[in-house]
Amino acid sequence: MAITPSSPNEQERLAALQSYQILDTEAEKDYDDLTTLASAICQVPIALISFVDDERQWFKSHHGLAASETPVEQSFCAHAIASTHDIMIVEDAHKDDRFKDNPLVTGEPNITFYAGIPLVNEDGYSLGTLCVIDPKPKILSTQQLNALRIVAKQVMDKLELRRKLQTLEGANHSLKSSQQQITQLNTHLKFNDARTRSLIQQAPVAIIVFRGEDLFIEAVNPPMLTLLGKQGDILNKPLLEAIPELNGQEPYKLLYSVLKTGNPVYGYDTAVKLKRNGVEETGYYNFSYSPLIEDGEITGVIDMAVDVTEQVRVRKKIERTEESLRMAVDAADSGTYSMNTRTFEFYASPRLKELFGFNRDEDMSYEACMACIREDYRLTVQTLTEASLYQGERFELEYPVIGYHDGEERWLRGLGTVQPDSHGTDVFFTGIITDITERKEDDQRKSDFIGMVSHELKTPLTSMSGYVQMLLRIAGKDGHSAMIPILEKASKQVSKMTTMINGFLNVSRLESGKIHVDRQRFDIKDLIKEAEEESISTIATHRVIFKPVETSYVDADRDKIGQVISNFLSNAVKYSAPDTTIHVACITLDGYVQVSVTDSGMGINSRDIEKLFDRYYRVEGSEMVSISGFGIGLYLCAEIIKRHNGNIWVESEKDKGSTFYFNLPLA
Incomplete structure (x- = not known):
């Protein structure tokens, strides 16, 4: 089934989606980085941030997929957002009656495995999904699922911040427009000037006017009363009598600075403690203090403010989520990198520098990074990197490096993709690199052991084969016909064992580089x-x-x-x-x-x-x-x-x- 207008609350969900103004916007690096990370975490070629409207699913970020949208009738994500679970997993779409005939399964991109986490906003509406896709059946580990949930949470946090910032931009625009009225206010403001009071009352941003050394509240409009959590009875009272909790706070001190110097003051994301409904709480505000000038004298201060508490809490939430992501990458013993494909400016995380044998706080250029790759793999890495840079192909390779300072050999697994930034002016090659040295060493130890045991078994097995052949000849000469079939079966089993041991030896030689292709x-x-x-x-x-x-x-x-x-x-x-x-x-x-x-x-x-x-x-x-x-x-x-x-x-x-x-x- 697809999401349709007749579904419960569908119209409200679509309205919520439209409020984010995200559909058909340009690609943004922040979102593309998250799909790259999701792809690396789940070890799949495709990761998408998808939003579902009434006709289509549109991809804000489409890592590993050329298409930017598909019809809603073909959408896996439409099923995911309609699900009551926090994640929808399809291990093999070919065996799922909902999807086995889906054109996205029977044709490109040949979806077999799908996992989608709904992107649910603060009001409980599912706007779309963060999903990962593989053309092969797959099962995600608990760690991968938990990490994918963290990435999905960051997508939603960034989306919420984006909407809050759009709202803030509108409010700031109103604030700037109101500031243009300051000159007019300074010229005409008088205590009983009805016209000026009307201007203040109708202003779209919060305004309060203070007069004199005691900062009497001469005028205050409804938006400011809402911001302060106060009633109209604060009018004509000294500021600290009306709002005593401001005493000692930095914004209060700055008011006197404007009174004394006449210089305007601007604050951004400033923390202020206010008592609302008897409860003290901290909010964050953008404000401007402008001097009130009459007959050339500074007689008061005009305060205009915008409440940005929601935006600052969301931003802090994203910072915490990003820290969780960094911790997840660190826990996976991984490093990250980003390179501008135009300027070749290279950024490496501290952990990535360590993997290449550099100190965490020293610079590491792209050239220095390539120089650490073991010589027999360097050309392969360069070739695949260039294919990513110039053909947009996905980088995925296991390769050894020699540490820059310590000279130690480490095996690394690299994943990377090329993506444009949010402005579309630059393109970045970004990815994640994981230390797989321990796994490689374990594989080598197993290979060495198998090679040694196989070699030791080969000599007695060769002797056994000779003895069986000798007994066959003797049985034939001496007329022991009953023994011949038994000995032939024994010879066949010895031959099978020899073939298996030779196979193990070949594996050992292959992985140690001792098998050569004689063309x-x-x-x-x-x-x-x-x-x-x-x-x-x-x-x-x-x-x-x-x-x-x-x-x-x-x-x-x-x-x-x-x-x-x-x-x-x-x-x-x-x-x-x-x-x-x-x-x-x-x-x-x-x-x-x-x-x-x-x-x-x-x-x-x-x-x-x-x-x-x-x-x-x-x-x-x-x-x-x-x-x-x-x-x-x-x-x-x-x-x-x-x-x-x-x-x-x-x-x-x-x-x-x-x-x-x-x-x-x-x-």
Whole structure:
């Protein structure tokens, strides 16, 4: 369902939204920074600040999305603001009856995961949402959800401050207009001048007129009585008799300064304690004190004031929220940065300076930052940064740095985007950087341990394989036919174990940089032919059909690409029932050669597809119990293809089979 005018309180909600005068305004850096932060916190490519009116959802900030609005009928956010919960989460839109046919799900931006927090104003109206979106299924942690709520709160606080400031600007404009009447008042003001009193009474801002050393209240208008929380009986009384709580406060002292010097005084966001309805409270005011001059003598003071208490409380609230955000970033061991893409002026937070080995209080330029990146990663970081600066692409990378002062190596994860400022005159490259050194070290320790254990297991396993082969030959010669099938099964199990151990060794070598790609120019048609011939002799349980292949030359490591094809085939056999058909195809498409292997097996759940090529990831389920493996084959395939500047992916439907693909650039 979409929000419609017939929904309860919808007209009031729309009126509340219009009162903020936010729709169709220019982009503002403050809001764009918050969507960048939300994207980084939730590790998603898209974050939006969305406002929903009767026809559309309009994006004040659209991080990672080109569109600035969509029809309300397609809006996820319309559902979120109608919800009674403080956050609406859709883990997989393809499985949600509300959204599975939504054009934003079936087409760009391919929404799968959605989390939206309603932006609720002080009167309880939901104006829109802060939402995060991912084209893949996702589950947010409690910490991510809490941090997202903090960001949403800051969005609403900034929105409230924006409205208060607009109101204040209007009041200040009235104040300036009234100040223009001061000259006229100074010329004509007399105690029983009815015309002057009328001017004061009709003024749109709060005005009070004091006369003499005792500051008798000679005139006061209704806005000032409301501001002071007083009745009209204060007229013709000395100031301290009418408002005794002002005694000793700075604004009271300044009145005498104007009386003595004749110089006007202006105050902004000034704290004043006033007693209203018997209760003393502190408010904040902008005011101007102008001398009342008659016949060349200073006879009193004209005070004009504007109550800005709401604005100052909202601003302080935002400052507290921003401090909470800073604390959240610090708790995540993260630093932030911002760079003007025109002037290349670079700002780094104190924590970010520490991550690069600088002192918290010393300057760190963009050039110094790049110089700390380890040399073998520096060009990659520069390339991705330039792609962000000049093509608007999202920066996301893990890379090592060498500390400027301490020389320590740290691994960092950087996220960044380019956004215009609120005036549209400058563009900034902003982002967040997190220390992932501990995770990287843990990964390396695991890899080293696995490599060591695998290496130690390989020698006895090689001996065991030799013994089994020897026993097979002896059994054949001595006529022990009953032993041959048992020994053949043992040989097959040893072979499986050898393959797994070699896989672990390859992972260890891959991550330590000891696996090299030996490129050569060859025709992939010949490699596919070899795979076909091998399948004939090794695959007896399935029908394997190889489609015709055209001559296609690539520059690649022949053995490693063959390993990928072999892995695809063995997985197709492993995960599909006997006597089913496996199809192998190789075509050229858009400057790439594309290889695919299709089976009619159990298929893969959508939640597993995005993790399928991760190291050690295995699909869980009762049907998987009898299938051996440690989840390293596809990880190795992905790393091999990545090192060839290719792509690897899978298309699958549960219980209907899967198609695994990879492509390589044509030579």
